[in-house]
Amino acid sequence: MFCPFCNEPETKVIDSRTVDRRIKRRRECTACLKRFTTYENYDIIDSQTLLVQKKNGTVEMFNRAKIIAGISGAIKKRPVTAEQIERIADGIEERLTSVRGKTFTTSQIGDMVLEQLAALDNVAYIRFASVYKDFDSADSFVKIISESFPER
Ligand SMILES: [Zn+2]
Structure with missing residues (x-):
């Protein structure tokens, strides 16, 4: 990790903690002794x-951006x-990665996205x-809606 102030390649980590699913590291340059912070993202997806x-x-391969794009299209206005949206995508990613090799x-x-959206916004x-479901007929669409929003 190069020092952003003097470009010295040797920096030492003086503190390390996890913040918002990222690793926050406080670093100190061994040459100019200035301190700076770096963030590392977990790569929780096993792409294999x-x-x-x-x-x-x-x-x-699983693409988180596609989930976000799909939801974004549904939540306009x-x-x-x-x-x-990020939280939904995170939750789904975690669910998928918890079952390895599948x-x-x-x-x-x-369906996982729908489950989350049902709890969030009916129109979305x-x-x-x-968009997502294959509807053979109008009936199946009505059926899905009534299953999701049972009358009370
Ligand atoms: Zn430096």
């Missing part, structure tokens, strides 16, 4: 094993914040469902 099978049968299907992941849920 975390695979997603698409509807057409092809398998690709809805009271859902970017932080809430290939998930896009519809399983879609229905928008996401209409």
Whole structure:
């Protein structure tokens, strides 16, 4: 880690802690003795094993950005914040990585997103469902909605 002040390659870590799922390190330059902070992100995805099978049968690596993009499309003009979307994506990523070596299907992941959206915003849920689910008929769409929002 190069010192941002004098470019000295030797810096020492004087403090290290985990903040918001990142490792925060306080460093001190061994040459000019100035201190600075670095953040390291966990790479919690095991790219060798975390695979997603698409509807057409092809398998690709899990892509968190796709989940965020999908949800973002569904929440337009809805009271859902970017932080809430991030939290959904984080939760799904954690769920997937907790089962190592398993290939998930896009519809399983879609269901996980729907589960989260149902608790957050009904309109976003229905928008996401209409894009994500394969509806053979209007009936199945109505069925999904009524399953998700049982009358009380
Ligand atoms: Zn320095």
